[in-house]
Amino acid sequence: MVIRPTSRILRATRLLRASIAPRCQLAIPIARSFSATKDWKGRNRIYDSVRRPDDFQSYLLLSSSSKTPLITLWTASYCSTCQTILPLLNELVSSGVGEDEGGVAFCEVEYDANDILTSDLGMRYMITSMPTLFSFDRGEAQTQTRVTDPRKMKDPEFMRAWIRTEARRRGTGGGGSATGFLGGLFGLPK
Structure with missing residues (x-):
């Protein structure tokens, strides 16, 4: 005895194949020209607000791995000044300020x-004090x-x-704790 699929099952199978097929195709490599210079144009990222230390550490690791400085704005709910500065900073980062210099990541x-x-x-x-604007590069506080x-x-x-100054760091550090007074004592660059 042969069981034949109904037209309803055939239609469902075709729809399933159509939805899976584009994802299963192999990607064709794109030929790129050789260049010895880096593409310095980066993309800015805006992360969700930090309410737990684990989130903060995750954002630090993400920015370090992508060699993107992390800009943090430390705020408090009772601070009215913070509520006026946050939208300005969000607007500047989302509009692309600093992308030509390599990009930044931002979180409150x-x-x-x-x-x-x-x-x-x-x-x-x-x-x-609130607000405090603080930058991290390679996980180091600047x-x-x-x-x-x-x-x-x-x-x-x-x-x-x-923002542009911080974006220029691109994982090079500078201005952190190792370059201050003690850094000079131990022969590290000032």
């Missing part, structure tokens, strides 16, 4: 979130370029220049 760290407050993140990075003055953070031109 909600300092008054319960898990962040109970961790040592604020103490580790010496966050003493203490020399920290911004705590809200008047500077509200100035779009200052923020554009600051």
Whole structure:
């Protein structure tokens, strides 16, 4: 006895094959010309707000692996100045400021979130005022370029220049803890 599929089963099989087939095809390599220079144009990334230390560590690792500086804005829910600076910074990063220099990643760290407050993140990075604009490159805190003055953070031109400066790092470090006073004592570059 031979069982023949109904037209309904045949239609479902054809639909299934049509939806799977494009994903199963092999990718054809694209020929690219050889170049000795790097493509410096990067893409900016905006991450979700940080409310747990694990999220912060994940973003640090992601930015380190992609050699993209991570810009963090440390805010608190009670800080009205933070609520005016955050949209400006979001707009600048999403509009592509810094992409020509290599790109940046950005996240807001909600300092008054319960898990962040109970961790040592604020103490580790010496966050003493809200808002604080802080950059990380290769996972290292860039203490020399920290911004705590809200008047500077509200100035779009200052923020554009600051983001571009941070984007130029591209995993090269500089300005971190190893280049300060102690770095000079131990023969590291100033």
